[in-house]
Amino acid sequence: MSESYRRVKGTRDLLPPETAVWAAVEATxxxxxxxxxxxxIRTPIIEHTELFVRSVGESTDIVGKEMYTFADRKGRSLTLRPESTASVARAFVENGMTSWPQPVKLFYIGPQFRYERPQKGRYRQFHQIGAELLGDASPLADVELLLMLNRFLQELGFEDLVVLVNTVGDEASRQAYRASLVGFLTPRRDALSEDSQRRLESNPLRILDSKSPGDREQLEGAPELHDSLTPEAREHFDQVRAGLDAQGMAYRVENRLVRGLDYYTHTVFEIVSEGLGAQDALVGGGRYDGLVAALGGGAVPGIGFAIGEDRLLDVLPESFQRRFVPASPTTVVAVGEVSPMAALALAEELRSQGVECIAELTTRSLKSSMKRADRHGVERVLLLGEEEMESGRVTLRDLRSGRQGVVLRDRLAAVLTSDDFYEIVNPGPSGPEGEEER
RNA sequence: GUGAGCGUAGUUCAAUGGUAGAGCCCUGGAUUGUGGUUCCAGUUGUUGGGGGUUCGAGUCCCCUCGCUCACCCCA
Incomplete structure (x- = not known):
């Protein structure tokens, strides 16, 4: 085992055939x-560090301890994007999308980076599929976005995912609630976990979804965020729920759900899945009506979500994977005194007609070539020997059935792309040992 | 950043402190132009790295690196 080069911690190599499943998910x-x-939209994977500090929030864990930050050659602080909403908002402002017809609907697919200790479902380089809707403040925009997310997951075959929805209200609601929560918890400060004591000052709302049993206990009887909502915030959330109900979408209101990024307002949501271990959040998202303004772009509301692609693939239903088994290629083999060059030429001829094929480029025994084709999962082999070269035909063998026939070279592509190709094959004599074993 | 578990061939795993092995995979072959099953042959290791104990260490001790899972937090 050569130890010279290894993957960077927290990154991984995605190999075939699994990459085909990734591509299929992305195509969906x-x-x-x-x-x-x-x-x-495709934004750079590196941004000025300041962008994330400003948008995601200084008090968040992402900015506080998880950013993949480094200095470039001129000493500027750059950061590998830990999420993409900030980049999209930045691009929105920078490219003058405020003057595009509103709303602007964008999606992205790509790697994200967070400097954390890797564990199941968590990598330093991970992948997100996300969507952002900018310029529509309507509660029905929230509804439609969730329906889109739901449709995507349904088309992947998911059935048992739990959609958690909550509201964190507008800025006024949050400030009011923050004060009331701090007022409630401060006398109980000493009973809180160390982390939560710190959060009491930096980000008190986050104490709400603390996993610590002690914190849970102290939260008994704590004021509810919903009681601090302004009438407008309450109205927004009511309409979101009414819309989801009207469309028959299943969800659960989880009033302790608080997302970790500072820019969220109003609707927040999360989709969790069993089978992912401790990191069970498959999707996270919410509304961020103040983000674009914070980046200097005016009062443009926004809402979006990010799907953890790595986690998604971990629990992807088999029903979906089965639909994307890549087609098996055909192998072209030169036989006897015929040069592999002829196999290459035939393969090229077929490829120009849309046929996927492998050319056997090394001279070896036919037995060996057949064995290799079989191990590559090839289902059809084309044999090109002296007889075939003279007659302008090719011997076509179906490895699954063992059936074999002779096809006019000109007809090959048509026959190979046909579903029941061997029905079309001139039945002729079957192969030397012709018997079908399967 | 904290804690726990684990590091032997490409892979899955063996080896009472006494010569580092097996299955799978991979490559070739079993006479003429036919795969899968079978048979034969072959390649692969600084036992993660370093130090210590010992006549002798894959095995025991220490350090280090890596991997995995969990905490924190999140996708």
Whole structure:
């Protein structure tokens, strides 16, 4: 085992055939999001560190301890994006999308980076599929976004996911609640966990979803965020729920759900899955009506979500994976005195007609070539020997059935792309040992 | 950053402190142009790295690195 080079901690190599499943998942996202007229945006994976500090929030864990930050050659502080909403908002402002027809609907697919200790479902380089809707403050925008998310997950075959929804209200609601929560918890400060004591000052709302049993106990009888909502915030959330109900979408109101990023307002949501271990959040998202303004872009409301693609693939239903088994290629083998060059030429001819094939480029025994084709999972082999070269035909063997026939070279592509190709094959004599074993 | 468990061939795993092995995988072959089963042959290791104890260490001790899971937090 050579130890010279290893993956960077927390990164991983995605290999075939699994990469085909990733591509299929991404194709499904493009298809579903496209039906809602979302268009793809590609932002850089590096940004000025300040962008994330400003948008995600100084008191958050992401900024406080999880950013992959480094200095470039001129000493500027750059950060590998820990999430993409900030980048999208930045791009929105920087490219003058405020003057595009509103709302602007964008989706992205790509790697994100957080400097954390890796564990199940958590990597330093992970992948998100996300969507952002900018310029529509309507509660029905929240509803439609959730429906789109739901549709995507349904098309992947998910059935048992739990959608958690909550509201954190507008700025006024949050301030009022923050004061009331701090007032309630301060006398109990000493009973809180160390982390929560710190959060009492930096980000008290986060204490709400603390996993510590002690903290849970202290939260008994704590004021409810819903009681601090302004009438407008309450109205917004009521309408979101009414919309979801009207569309028959299943969800659960989880009033302790508080998301970790500072920019969230009003609706927040999370989708969790069993089977992911401790990191069970598959999707997170919410409304961020103040973010664009904070980045200097004016009062443009926004809402979006991010799907953890790595986690998604961990629990992807088999029903979906089965639909994307890649087609098996055909192998072309030169036989006897025929040069592998002829196999290459035939393969090229077929490829130009849309046939997926492998050319056997090394001269070896036919037995060996057949064995290799079989091990590559090939189902059809084309044999090109002296007889075939002279007659302008090719011997086609189906490895699954063991059936074999002779096909005119000109007809090959048509036969190979046909579903029941061997029905078309000139039945002729079957192979030397012709018997079918399967 | 904290804690626990684990590091032997590409892979899954063996080896009472006494010569580092097996299955799988991979490569070739079993006479003429036919795969899967079978048979034969072959390649692969500084036992993660360093130090210590010992006549002798894959095995015991220490350090270090890596992996995994959990905490924190999140996708």
């Amino acid at each position: 996202a493009r298809s579903v999001f496209g039906r809602y007229a979302y268009r793809e």
